[in-house]
Amino acid sequence: MVGAVTLLTFLLFSAFQINEWIESLTGPHEAYQIDELPLTLLTMALALAWFSWRRSRQLMEQIALRLASEEQYRMLFMENLAGNLLASMDGAIQLSNPAAARLLGFGTADEMQGRSLEDFYCDSTQWQAHRSALRGGGKIELPRLELKRQDGRIVHAVAKLSVQPSPLHAPELHMYVADITELASMQSELAEALEENRRLSQRSMQVQEEERRNLARELHDELGQSLNAIKVDAVTIRDSHGNSAEVQRSAKAIIEVSGQVYDVVRGLMRRLRPVALDELGLRSAVEYSVEQWRRRHPAVRCSFAAEGELDDLSEQMNITLYRLAQECLTNIAKHAQATEVAISLTRVGAGEVRFICQDNGQGFDTAPRRQGLGLVGLRERVEALGGQLDLQSAPDQGARVRVSIPLKGSP
Numbered sequence: 001m002v003g004a005v006t007l008l009t010f011l012l013f014s015a016f017q018i019n020e021w022i023e024s025l026t027g028p029h030e031a032y033q034i035d036e037l038p039l040t041l042l043t044m045a046l047a048l049a050w051f052s053w054r055r056s057r058q059l060m061e062q063i064a065l066r067l068a069s070e071e072q073y074r075m076l077f078m079e080n081l082a083g084n085l086l087a088s089m090d091g092a093i094q095l096s097n098p099a100a101a102r103l104l105g106f107g108t109a110d111e112m113q114g115r116s117l118e119d120f121y122c123d124s125t126q127w128q129a130h131r132s133a134l135r136g137g138g139k140i141e142l143p144r145l146e147l148k149r150q151d152g153r154i155v156h157a158v159a160k161l162s163v164q165p166s167p168l169h170a171p172e173l174h175m176y177v178a179d180i181t182e183l184a185s186m187q188s189e190l191a192e193a194l195e196e197n198r199r200l201s202q203r204s205m206q207v208q209e210e211e212r213r214n215l216a217r218e219l220h221d222e223l224g225q226s227l228n229a230i231k232v233d234a235v236t237i238r239d240s241h242g243n244s245a246e247v248q249r250s251a252k253a254i255i256e257v258s259g260q261v262y263d264v265v266r267g268l269m270r271r272l273r274p275v276a277l278d279e280l281g282l283r284s285a286v287e288y289s290v291e292q293w294r295r296r297h298p299a300v301r302c303s304f305a306a307e308g309e310l311d312d313l314s315e316q317m318n319i320t321l322y323r324l325a326q327e328c329l330t331n332i333a334k335h336a337q338a339t340e341v342a343i344s345l346t347r348v349g350a351g352e353v354r355f356i357c358q359d360n361g362q363g364f365d366t367a368p369r370r371q372g373l374g375l376v377g378l379r380e381r382v383e384a385l386g387g388q389l390d391l392q393s394a395p396d397q398g399a400r401v402r403v404s405i406p407l408k409g410s411p
């Protein structure tokens with residue numbers, strides 16, 4: 001091109017003898033050195049040509065760089081495993097990557113062109129809300145968005161919407177979507193499994209309690225009665241005079257063994273408590289606990305008094321009163337250093353049960369909050385039944401726990 005222009009210039013210059021013409025024009029003004037002008041202009045033209053060539057090379061480099069970075073962005077946009085969409089502010093899709101097309105049920109990204117984002121929202125009011133929120137720019141992050149595929153299936157996605165304002169063209173809406181349907185269904189499956197687990201373990205505890213109750217009843221009713229019958233028969237044999245000494249010895253042995261077996265049975269029943277409380281009666285359950293406690297603490301005088309009808313209380317009531325006695329005795333053993341303890345369980349008329357445990361030990365200051373959970377737990381149990389727990393103690397003044405629980409159905 002440059003060569004052609006040069007040749008054309010030379011031909012024109014030689015055809016019209018332009019140099020001679022310029023010389024004839026500038027000759028008369030040689031005094032002003034105007035004849036030097038053509039060469040000067042030529043140099044300037046060359047300099048300008050070099051300058052513009054350098055500038056155009058720089059521009060080419062810049063364009064190449066920009067194209068390369070655009071290609072990178074295009075790659076990131078198109079090849080992303082998550083869905084990317086560009087749309088106008090009214091939701092018309094301008095560009096989509098294959099992942100977004102797949103997510104929304106299309107074969108290729110081109111099929112998405114021109115469709116409206118609104119059509120993919122399960123809830124179009126949600127789309128309206130997002131669109132108006134984005135009008136002022138900014139972004140919306142959605143940890144859970146329900147989208148509708150073109151085949152009607154629902155996709156659970158995590159999404160991000162943002163607006164890119166531009167000085168050159170209308171602002172663009174960018175939507176990023178990732179499919180979490182599998183994750184969401186796994187989550188709900190997990191929640192269901194946990195719930196089922198909870199129900200199962202509750203049921204198994206129920207079954208366990210029922211089984212324990214049955215076992216305790218069997219032990220008490222069947223084995224206890226049979227042992228008693230054996231013992232009574234053995235006593236009759238032992239005491240009848242017609243029997244030989246050997247028979248009487250055997251009868252004595254039978255009495256002894258049946259006594260031992262009965263002790264084992266009682267031990268087993270104790271292990272099955274307090275679930276078996278309502279089967280065996282509160283009074284004897286507490287009495288037995290007190291008895292065991294006395295055995296472990298022979299230096300302490302411990303009295304137990306039960307008054308009134310205590311056999312018709314609810315299971316929850318029985319367990320609460322039983323636990324009260326247990327915890328109070330444990331506390332006295334652990335903290336009180338008492339020599340005397342008095343426990344009473346009284347049915348007051350038809351509407352109330354009272355429990356009192358008093359000791360003459362070292363007592364304690366009840367004002368500060370304490371770390372133990374025993375007394376707190378007792379209060380909770382009592383209050384759950386609509387009752388009251390009153391704790392009185394002071395250093396060197398012993399301690400007294402007084403509980404009153406109303407019976408259900410009473411005014």
Ligand SMILES: Nc1ncnc2c1ncn2[C@@H]1O[C@H](COP(=O)(O)OP(=O)(O)O)[C@@H](O)[C@H]1O
Nearest residue numbers: 331332335336363364370372373374375376399
């Ligand atoms: N009969 C008592 N005599 C003296 N101090 C007691 C008695 N009962 C409870 N306490 C005091 O009250 C605190 C709280 O008791 P509790 O809630 O049963 O917790 P824990 O027995 O686990 O310490 C005990 O640590 C003890 O200092």
Ligand SMILES: [Mg+2]
Nearest residue numbers: 331372374375
């Ligand atoms: Mg305690």
